[in-house]
Amino acid sequence: MSPDISSLVESDRVAGTLYTDPDLFEREMDRIFHRTWVWVAHESEVAKPGDFKTAWIGRRPVIVSRDRRGGINVLLNRCRHRGASVCETPKGNGNGFTCPYHAWSYALDGTLRGIPYPDGYEDVVEKKDLPLQRLKAGSYAGMIFASFDHGIEPLEDFLGGARLWIDRFMKQGAGYPVKVQGEHRFRFRGNWKIQLENTTDWYHFPIVHRSWMSSVDAETASMLSIMTDERAVTHALGNGHSVSVSVAEHADLDVDDGTEKLQDRFSHIVEELSKDMPPEKVRRIVRSLHGAGFNLNLFPNVAMSMSFFRVLRPVSVAETEIRHVALGLDGGPEIVNRERLRIHEHFQGPFGFGSPDDAEAWNRVQRGVTGGVDMPILVNRGLGREKPNDLGQPTSHATDETGMREAYAMWKRMMTDGE
Amino acid sequence: MASDAPSTAAPATALPFDDPRALAAVSLIWREAHLLDARRYEDWDGLWAEGGEYVVPIDRETTDFASTLNLVFDDDRMRRMRIERLTGGFSISAAAAARTVRTVSRFVVTGREPDAIEICSAQVLVGYKREETFVLAADLTHRIVWDADGPRISRKVVRLVNSDDTVTASGFLL
Numbered sequence: 001m002s003p004d005i006s007s008l009v010e011s012d013r014v015a016g017t018l019y020t021d022p023d024l025f026e027r028e029m030d031r032i033f034h035r036t037w038v039w040v041a042h043e044s045e046v047a048k049p050g051d052f053k054t055a056w057i058g059r060r061p062v063i064v065s066r067d068r069r070g071g072i073n074v075l076l077n078r079c080r081h082r083g084a085s086v087c088e089t090p091k092g093n094g095n096g097f098t099c100p101y102h103a104w105s106y107a108l109d110g111t112l113r114g115i116p117y118p119d120g121y122e123d124v125v126e127k128k129d130l131p132l133q134r135l136k137a138g139s140y141a142g143m144i145f146a147s148f149d150h151g152i153e154p155l156e157d158f159l160g161g162a163r164l165w166i167d168r169f170m171k172q173g174a175g176y177p178v179k180v181q182g183e184h185r186f187r188f189r190g191n192w193k194i195q196l197e198n199t200t201d202w203y204h205f206p207i208v209h210r211s212w213m214s215s216v217d218a219e220t221a222s223m224l225s226i227m228t229d230e231r232a233v234t235h236a237l238g239n240g241h242s243v244s245v246s247v248a249e250h251a252d253l254d255v256d257d258g259t260e261k262l263q264d265r266f267s268h269i270v271e272e273l274s275k276d277m278p279p280e281k282v283r284r285i286v287r288s289l290h291g292a293g294f295n296l297n298l299f300p301n302v303a304m305s306m307s308f309f310r311v312l313r314p315v316s317v318a319e320t321e322i323r324h325v326a327l328g329l330d331g332g333p334e335i336v337n338r339e340r341l342r343i344h345e346h347f348q349g350p351f352g353f354g355s356p357d358d359a360e361a362w363n364r365v366q367r368g369v370t371g372g373v374d375m376p377i378l379v380n381r382g383l384g385r386e387k388p389n390d391l392g393q394p395t396s397h398a399t400d401e402t403g404m405r406e407a408y409a410m411w412k413r414m415m416t417d418g419e
Numbered sequence: 420m421a422s423d424a425p426s427t428a429a430p431a432t433a434l435p436f437d438d439p440r441a442l443a444a445v446s447l448i449w450r451e452a453h454l455l456d457a458r459r460y461e462d463w464d465g466l467w468a469e470g471g472e473y474v475v476p477i478d479r480e481t482t483d484f485a486s487t488l489n490l491v492f493d494d495d496r497m498r499r500m501r502i503e504r505l506t507g508g509f510s511i512s513a514a515a516a517a518r519t520v521r522t523v524s525r526f527v528v529t530g531r532e533p534d535a536i537e538i539c540s541a542q543v544l545v546g547y548k549r550e551e552t553f554v555l556a557a558d559l560t561h562r563i564v565w566d567a568d569g570p571r572i573s574r575k576v577v578r579l580v581n582s583d584d585t586v587t588a589s590g591f592l593l
Contacts, residue, residue, distance in 0.1 A: 090583070182477060182488030185585045189551075211510035215500045321585055326488050334486070341488050346497075350588035351475060351490045353504055356512035360589065363549075 009412040011405065012380035016373040019191035019366060024415075025317035032300050032414050033058030037138065037145040037158045039302035039311060040064050040074055044142065044179035044330060045091065050108065053091040056313045056321075057146060062135065063087050063097065064144060067108040074146035075110040076133035086132070097132070106132050141166045142178065143302075161237035161393060165296045169304045171253040172288040172327070175281070179330035181341060183323045184349030188359040190366035192300075192314035193411075195322060198358060199295050199303035199310055200234060200244050200403030202226045203381065208361050212353040216346070219263045223247055223290065232398035235389060240299025240410025242403030246306070250293025253284070262286050272335050285336055290343065291327070297403055299410050308344060318366055324348040324355065379404040434526050440570070444538050444563040445526055447570045452523045452542070455592050458516065460502040463592075468564050468571035473498050475577045475593055479558075490586065491577075491593075505590070516590025517548035523559065535564045535573070542577070546591065553587055556580045 005024075008015040018024060040055040041064040052065040054077060061077040063086075077085045079099040086097040086106060096113065098105040105114040110132035115121060135146040138155030143166060145155055156163065170178050188195075198204070206213065206227055213221050224246060226232045231248035245251050249260055262270060266286050273282040291307025303310040309325040326344040328337035347354035369377070382400020389395040396402040435441050447466065454463040467473075474484050475491035484492050493501060505513045521544040530537035537560065544555045562574040577593045579586060 184477070184488070184490065185583075187585045187587065208511065211504040211507060211513070214507070214509060215504055338485055341486075342492070345489055345492055349490050350586045351592075353501070353510075356589055357510055360512040360515055367549075 005415045006412060009408045010376075012383055013376035013378050014408050016369045016375055016377060018193060018377070018411075019369045020317060020373050022317045025191075025314070027415060028314070028411075029058040031417070032411070033314070034060070035147065035149045035152070036300065036414065037147050037152065037155055038300065039143060039298065039309075040137075040146050041144040042142055042178075042180050042309070042325070043072075043139060043144060044177070046072065046144075048093065050093040050095065051091075052087065052089075052094065052097075052108070054087055054089070057135070057148065058314060060148075061085060062146065063132075064137075064146075065108045071109065072137050072139060072144060073109045074135040074137040074144070075106075076135070078133065079104055080112065080130040080132065110134050141170050158239055159298070160239055160241070161235075161391065162239075162241040162243070162296060162298055165237070165243045165294065166304065168252050168294075169292045169296060172291045172307065173329055174253070174285040174288045174332070176329035176332040178327050181326040181328040181337060181344075183325045184344075184352070184355070185321065185323050186350045186355065186359065187315065187319060187321045188362050189319055190362040191317060192312050192320040193407075194362045194365050195310075195312045195320055196297065196300065196407055197379075197401075197404045198362065199305055200242050200297045200407070201401070202232065202234075202244055202246060202295075203399040203401075204361065205246075208357045209354050211357065212347055215353055217263070217265050219265065220290070223263075226398050230397075233395055234398045234400060234402045235391075236394040236402050236406035238393070238406070240407045241297060242406045243294050243296045244398040244403055245294040246398060247290070247293030250287065250290070253288050253292065256283070256287065260287065263289075266339070269335055269339055273333060285329075285333070289336070289339060297407065299407055307340065308348065318370075320362075322355075322359075379408065435528055435531075438528075438531070438536075440531075440536050440563075440565070441526075441528055441538070443570050444536050444561065447563060447572070448523055448526075448538070448540065448559070448561055451572065452521050456519050456521055458505070458591070460505055460592070464499065464502055466572050467495070467498070468566065468573040469495065471495060471498070471572055472574045474575070475579065475582070477582050479578045479582055490579075490582065501592075505592070510590070512590040514590070515548070517546040517553075517588075519544055519546045519591050521545070529560070530562075535562060537562050542593070544593065546587075546589075548589055555586075555588070555593070557593060 038057045045053050046066040049066050049068045055062050063075045063077050065073045079086050081104050084099050084101045086099045096107045103116045107113050112127040112130045136150045137146045226246050232245055234244035236242050296304040301312050311323040313321040328340050379401040382396035386394050386396040394402055473493040476489045478487050481487050504510050523540050523542045525541040527539045529539050540559045542557045542559050546553050558578040560576040563570045564573045
């Protein structure tokens with residue numbers, strides 16, 4: 001199959017078939033998800049030796065584990081004998097992984113340790129030849145990525161211009177390491193790229209999330225007055241990544257000119273923390289409660305969105321799983337971590353005040369596009385005002401579609417490379 | 420009274436037919452199910468005691484809801500905001516809510532106090548939206564209290580069988 005893929009993505013539009021064509025989906029799995037760096041975990045999820053979690057790269061199940069020497073391993077969740085998955089526990093701590101079928105057992109780093117009744121394998125199998133398939137793993141600022149391509153460019157190069165924003169995102173720890181506090185999981189009937197676009201789409205926010213906006217206090221609603229804030233900008237960061245700034249005064253949480261009033265909704269936290277913390281530290285923590293003031297979209301599967309991670313998993317051409325990962329302060333005040341959980345619950349998940357409306361909009365896109373695949377999807381908003389910033393990054397207003405154009409340029413490059 | 424224990428671990432007694440409060444509690448729970456299926460959320464709000472707690476946890480085993488991430492963890496204020504969201508006309512998912520039909524049964528009384536009763540039950544909800552029919556099953560735990568106006572819900576915990584997996588829900592309440 002050699003479809004004319006380059007014609008499907010133009011600078012201001014993409015073909016509707018990008019959401020509906022099963023052949024394109026298969027090609028995306030092979031050429032994007034099974035080759036590039038894909039986010040699989042945060043280091044806090046595998047903090048101690050023996051810790052593990054399961055994850056997905058495209059449609060392939062993997063295990064992320066921390067071995068006894070402290071190394072991080074990403075392993076295909078498939079026994080080398082007859083192919084059974086060796087771990088169906090989403091997270092935990094153990095000494096390794098034993099296949100349930102014939103009890104082949106593997107160490108945390110994937111080494112094949114034991115085969116029951118080994119006499120049948122004499123002169124047939126050497127254990128050292130059959131470890132779990134090992135992926136290339138890399139970590140930046142606690143974000144663990146993996147790739148099936150051992151010859152892939154270094155993770156730091158792949159992240160490129162996004163690294164500055166990853167560093168800034170982690171500043172919401174306010175002096176504490178950021179940790180995972182749980183996650184919401186749901187699915188929607190629609191293509192994965194609809195979700196990829198959404199994290200860099202502030203245009204939809206006041207419309208789709210009107211019911212959430214009306215349920216929060218006026219200060220929080222006003223904080224997100226993106227439509228009229230000229231400092232709300234979006235930058236294309238290269239390699240499909242982009243960032244869109246929603247709350248400019250929180251883009252770098254270390255920068256504080258002292259004029260910002262702490263929100264009244266957090267006054268109980270200020271009072272509690274002030275009992276044994278200096279005012280500067282209290283202010284630094286409370287200013288960070290809504291997270292960083294931007295959404296960082298990392299191609300192809302993870303976004304660092306204000307106070308949480310949004311992880312997508314393509315299930316089929318028309319179905320996508322979403323995880324909204326709640327974050328907290330590792331070793332930080334309990335009252336702060338609880339408040340962050342409540343903020344997360346308020347918006348996210350299948351019963352949140354925000355996610356269900358997103359999912360409804362995404363499903364409507366899938367249904368509408370299926371009815372008219374010959375018409376293009378427009379990603380041209382802001383083309384007339386897009387200009388390079390000091391770093392040469394295409395920059396426009398946060399409600400513009402600069403980030404989507406960046407993602408689709410990367411999609412086109414990966415889908416057509418070498419042809 | 421083991422009001423905090425997960426339903427699976429709580430001591431179970433058969434529905435005590437000699438205690439009229441048990442039958443009143445079951446009647447209230449059935450009425451609640453009817454109101455939720457009918458999406459009569461303002462009426463549903465009237466079933467709650469002041470200070471009520473409405474929880475749909477992710478971790479089926481936990482009782483420390485405040486320290487963990489939940490799907491729903493509502494006090495009175497959040498519950499009323501949730502009702503406003505579902506009835507206010509500004510939520511596209513609420514406007515396109517799935518139709519639901521739920522059955523609540525397998526009642527077991529797990530605690531009795533002079534002014535309160537705790538009752539566990541099974542809920543099977545069948546939903547329908549856009550060519551798709553789906554099932555959500557859950558263990559329910561209600562704490563029902565009595566005041567001058569009769570029985571009220573003071574706590575409801577909905578433990579979905581698939582709470583830590585993907586959950587399909589759109590515009591309705593459990």
